[in-house]
Amino acid sequence: MTFLAIDIGNTRLKWGLYDAPQPGATLLAHGAAFLETIDTLADTDWKALPAPTAMLGCAVAGDVVRRRAEEQLEIWDLEPRWVVPTAQDCGVINGYEHPNRLGADRWAALIGARQRALATGSRRPALIVMVGTAVTVDAIDADGRFLGGLILPGFGLMLRALEMGTAGLKVPTGDVVDFPKNTSDALMSGGAAALAGAIERQHRRLVQVTGASALLLMTGGAAVKLAPLVHPPFEIVDSLIFEGLLALQAQR
Numbered sequence: 245m246t247f248l249a250i251d252i253g254n255t256r257l258k259w260g261l262y263d264a265p266q267p268g269a270t271l272l273a274h275g276a277a278f279l280e281t282i283d284t285l286a287d288t289d290w291k292a293l294p295a296p297t298a299m300l301g302c303a304v305a306g307d308v309v310r311r312r313a314e315e316q317l318e319i320w321d322l323e324p325r326w327v328v329p330t331a332q333d334c335g336v337i338n339g340y341e342h343p344n345r346l347g348a349d350r351w352a353a354l355i356g357a358r359q360r361a362l363a364t365g366s367r368r369p370a371l372i373v374m375v376g377t378a379v380t381v382d383a384i385d386a387d388g389r390f391l392g393g394l395i396l397p398g399f400g401l402m403l404r405a406l407e408m409g410t411a412g413l414k415v416p417t418g419d420v421v422d423f424p425k426n427t428s429d430a431l432m433s434g435g436a437a438a439l440a441g442a443i444e445r446q447h448r449r450l451v452q453v454t455g456a457s458a459l460l461l462m463t464g465g466a467a468v469k470l471a472p473l474v475h476p477p478f479e480i481v482d483s484l485i486f487e488g489l490l491a492l493q494a495q496r
């Protein structure tokens with residue numbers, strides 16, 4: 245009963261093949277493809293894979309991209325299924341005003357985080373940061389209620405906006421330093437400060453609202469860049485969205 249988890253973001257399609265459709269399953273293979281290259285998946289990354297018996301995905305890059313991914317899935321006898329956030333599932337209460345308008349990747353990450361909060365035995369709140377094309381900072385209370393979250397531009401979008409909106413910022417990105425003394429470092433440090441600042445601000449608010457110490461989880465392609473810059477420290481969980489998809493699939 246192998247299970248294929250797929251996360252289609254606005255920059256990359258991430259996939260993971262598990263040995264069973266339930267939390268705690270073993271990851272057999274995984275990969276990522278930039279959206280421009282997903283039409284070759286059936287002939288490359290997926291060609292030698294053992295045929296999955298089931299699949300569940302979250303897709304936030306629009307219907308055209310989703311259909312392109314479905315075409316690649318035709319090498320297997322699979323019914324492509326895509327997550328639509330609901331009012332409640334897997335112990336998470338979706339507090340969004342219109343639950344189905346929450347990004348399906350955010351919903352899967354919230355569910356993945358809740359499984360981890362419950363697994364630690366403690367009823368802890370959680371702060372979930374997804375660092376992708378956009379960056380989201382989502383909070384769950386100790387009872388699994390999604391309190392709400394921020395959406396910010398990711399590093400790439402921030403730097404591209406500055407480059408397009410100004411005459412003098414067409415420079416390579418530099419390093420994150422406390423007091424940047426050149427344009428490249430100023431750009432990289434400014435982007436990092438904006439993201440780290442927003443995360444630290446939401447963490448303070450979550451502690452104020454719940455009074456408890458929260459589980460701090462970060463996922464997404466640029467998490468490895470951002471995590472070292474944020475205090476208190478966040479755990480990087482690359483498979484967080486997949487863990488949410490496993491929990492949702494196990495519910496079926």
Ligand SMILES: Nc1ncnc2c1ncn2[C@@H]1O[C@H](COP(=O)(O)OP(=O)(O)O)[C@@H](O)[C@H]1O
Nearest residue numbers: 253254255256375376377378398400464465466
């Ligand atoms: N191999 C890579 N090359 C370039 N950028 C990468 C790579 N891996 C991760 N990133 C960074 O992470 C972002 C994409 O991460 P990802 O989580 O796949 O985004 P999304 O979920 O929005 O598709 C990019 O905007 C970039 O900052």
Ligand SMILES: CC(C)(COP(=O)(O)O)[C@@H](O)C(=O)NCCC(=O)O
Nearest residue numbers: 253254304345346347350376377378
């Ligand atoms: C916020 C997002 C763009 C993040 O997508 P990503 O950065 O992973 O490509 C995605 O979750 C989305 O399209 N959300 C829908 C709107 C919302 O969550 O309010």
Ligand SMILES: [K+]
Nearest residue numbers: 253349374376
């Ligand atoms: K994402």
